[in-house]
Amino acid sequence: MIRKLLIANRGEIAIRIARAAGELGIATVAIHSVDDALSLHARAGDEAVEIAGTGPAAYLDGDAIIAAASASGCDAIHPGYGFLSENADFAARCATAGLIFVGPDAEALGRFGNKLSAKLLARGAGVPVLEGSDEGDVAAGQALLDAGCAVMVKGLAGGGGRGIRLVQPGEDIAAAIEACRAEMMLAFGEADVLIERYIARARHIEVQIVADGQGGVVALGERECSVQRRNQKIIEIAPAPALDAALRDRIEDAALRLMRSTPYRGLATVEFLVDADADPAGSTAFAFIEVNPRLQVEHTITEAVRDVDLVQAALRIAGGASLADLGLQAAPPARGTAIQLRVTAEVTGADGGILSSGGTLSAWEPPSGPGVRVDGFGYAGYAVNPRLDSLPAKPTVPA
Numbered sequence: 054m055i056r057k058l059l060i061a062n063r064g065e066i067a068i069r070i071a072r073a074a075g076e077l078g079i080a081t082v083a084i085h086s087v088d089d090a091l092s093l094h095a096r097a098g099d100e101a102v103e104i105a106g107t108g109p110a111a112y113l114d115g116d117a118i119i120a121a122a123s124a125s126g127c128d129a130i131h132p133g134y135g136f137l138s139e140n141a142d143f144a145a146r147c148a149t150a151g152l153i154f155v156g157p158d159a160e161a162l163g164r165f166g167n168k169l170s171a172k173l174l175a176r177g178a179g180v181p182v183l184e185g186s187d188e189g190d191v192a193a194g195q196a197l198l199d200a201g202c203a204v205m206v207k208g209l210a211g212g213g214g215r216g217i218r219l220v221q222p223g224e225d226i227a228a229a230i231e232a233c234r235a236e237m238m239l240a241f242g243e244a245d246v247l248i249e250r251y252i253a254r255a256r257h258i259e260v261q262i263v264a265d266g267q268g269g270v271v272a273l274g275e276r277e278c279s280v281q282r283r284n285q286k287i288i289e290i291a292p293a294p295a296l297d298a299a300l301r302d303r304i305e306d307a308a309l310r311l312m313r314s315t316p317y318r319g320l321a322t323v324e325f326l327v328d329a330d331a332d333p334a335g336s337t338a339f340a341f342i343e344v345n346p347r348l349q350v351e352h353t354i355t356e357a358v359r360d361v362d363l364v365q366a367a368l369r370i371a372g373g374a375s376l377a378d379l380g381l382q383a384a385p386p387a388r389g390t391a392i393q394l395r396v397t398a399e400v401t402g403a404d405g406g407i408l409s410s411g412g413t414l415s416a417w418e419p420p421s422g423p424g425v426r427v428d429g430f431g432y433a434g435y436a437v438n439p440r441l442d443s444l445p446a447k448p449t450v451p452a
Contacts, residue, residue, distance in 0.1 A: 054372045055079050055129040055153060059122040060098060062133030063112060064442060065428045066348070067094035070131050073364035075099075082125045084118065086111030089438060093430040100125060108440035112136045115143040119150050129153035129371060135442070138347040139166040155371040156319045157346050164315060165344040168209045169247055175341040178314040180307045183326070183340045189246035194226045203251035206230050208237035208244075214284030215240050219251060249342075254329040257281070258293055258339070259322045260308035261355045263366055266318025269376035272305045273359045273384050276351055282407070289351040289393045290452065291358050297333035304339055311341070320367050322349045350395070353428060353449040357391035359384065390452040396429075398443035411439030424451040 057080040060067045071081045071094070083098030088107040095101045102121045104111040111117075113136055122130050130152050132138040138156065145159035157165070165171045169187055176182050185204065186193035197204050201222055206229050208216025216237040218229040226248075234244040261273040277293035278286040293301070308323035322345040331338045352363045366379055376382055400410040413436045419427040429446030437443055 055155075055368060057082065057125070057127045058129045058131055058155070058368070059084065059102075059118065059125060059127040060094075060133065061112070061118050061130050061137055062135070063089060063092055063094050064430045065094075065444065065447065066133040066350075068097045068430055069428055070133060070364055071097040073362060074131075074368060077365055077368060079368065082122070082127055084112070084121060086441075089441065091435065092438070093432060093435070108438075109136070115140070115146060119146060119152065122152055123150060127152065129155055129368075131155040131368070132347070134348050134350060139345075141166060153371050155367055156348075157317055157321070161315070161317050162346055165321070165346040166210075168207060168343050169245070171344045172247070172341065174315060175307075175311050178307075178311045180311050181336065181340045183249040183252075183342070185247060185249035187247050189230055189248055191227050191230060194220070194230075194248040197248070197250055198222045198224075198226060203253070205249050205251050206233045206246055207249065208233055208241070208246050210237060210241040210243040210245070214281075216246070217284050252326050252328045252340075255279070256293070256296075256327040256329055257286075257324065258296070258304055258327050259324040259345075259349075260305055261349075261352070261363070262308060262312050262317075262321040262323060263361075263363070263370075263376065263379075263381060264312060264317040264319065264321065265370050265375045265379075266316065267375050269382070270309060270313050270317070271376055271381050271384050272309050273355050273361060273363075274387055275301060275304060276354055278351065286351065287395050289354055291354040291391055292387050294390070296327075300327070300333040300338055307339075307341065311344070317346075319346070319370060320348050320352075320363060321346050350444075350447065351393050353426060353447070354391040354393045357424070357426065357449055357451070358387045358389055360388065361385065391424075391449055392452045393447055393449045395444055396446040396448065398437040398445060409439065409443040411437050411443075413437070414445070419446060420448055420450075425449075 059082040081098040083101045085095040137143045141159040141162035144154040147154040203221045206218040218233045220226045220229045238244040257278045264270040276291040278289045280288035324342045325339045327339045402408045417433045426449040431445035
């Protein structure tokens with residue numbers, strides 16, 4: 054069992070992890086950048102350590118974080134989501150330093166953290182994938198456009214809606230690839246892209262996986278994340294409403310088949326697109342898009358309908374527990390429906406676009422009531438840091 058945990062993250066997810074660890078009797082160490090000392094998460098741990106630097110750079114400084122964990126007597130690091138959560142090199146350095154990385158090992162992160170590698174694994178496991186070009190080949194993309202299909206150009210690294218371009222027939226795919234490569238290089242230092250057929254009326258369905266690294270893999274149902282803005286999820290619901298029952302089973306089976314095809318330990322979300330215009334029983338009804346080898350922002354709705362603490366499950370698995378130890382040899386049945394909404398600090402830009410914003414919260418009154426849960430780190434008087442994520446709260450409510 055993990056004894057002392059450094060939480061290599063901030064905001065609401067750091068608070069969530071601290072609470073889950075505390076309930077398991079695990080001591081916690083919170084970290085914060087120089088300009089983030091007043092964030093509520095800095096008070097959530099049993100101890101707090103300041104990491105030199107400001108903004109995201111501090112939370113991406115793997116060497117400083119590992120040094121803080123070692124100096125604090127920690128035996129494990131939880132990366133949360135974002136920042137270093139999918140960084141295979143960081144996971145490997147944790148192992149070298151004798152620290153448990155709460156999540157998949159470096160090899161698994163390397164396999165699934167890259168969209169192309171994950172797509173090749175899915176194809177090998179017999180999971181449907183979208184046609185296109187794995188290498189971002191202009192000619193292959195142009196062939197799809199000439200056939201009347203729109204295409205998506207996607208960066209292989211990163212996430213959060215970054216590095217995605219929709220190209221319609223008649224538009225310049227070479228220019229879209231160049232723009233995508235430039236954005237990816239700036240944001241993630243990697244410019245590789247792939248091209249996939251675009252589904253005009255797509256539903257975004259994802260399956261929650263828990264694996265113990267000892268051969269046990271279980272699926273805890275699906276979530277729907279189709280309500281998005283700029284390719285970023287803003288409203289999620291579990292289970293997915295009005296999803297054909299047989300199709301739901303096929304999607305879950307595909308997710309399990311993929312995650313059982315290669316060694317894996319921890320939480321993962323396998324994401325698919327469902328074609329709303331296709332025959333639910335047909336071969337093109339759904340297709341794999343990616344695996345997120347980590348805890349998801351929207352994990353709370355799965356917890357609400359499956360009555361499973363996913364953060365505690367990940368901590369116990371990292372400490373050596375099996376699915377049998379967790380009582381998860383089989384998935385508990387879904388109970389009701391839950392929706393998560395993301396509340397962000399934003400302003401309207403000069404061009405009419407929505408931009409993350411700083412500013413002081415003059416009042417803070419989270420909702421309450423039967424079944425209502427609010428994961429957040431806001432409070433009256435808190436100044437939202439414009440350099441960092443502007444998600445002060447995410448309510449999860451029964452539907």
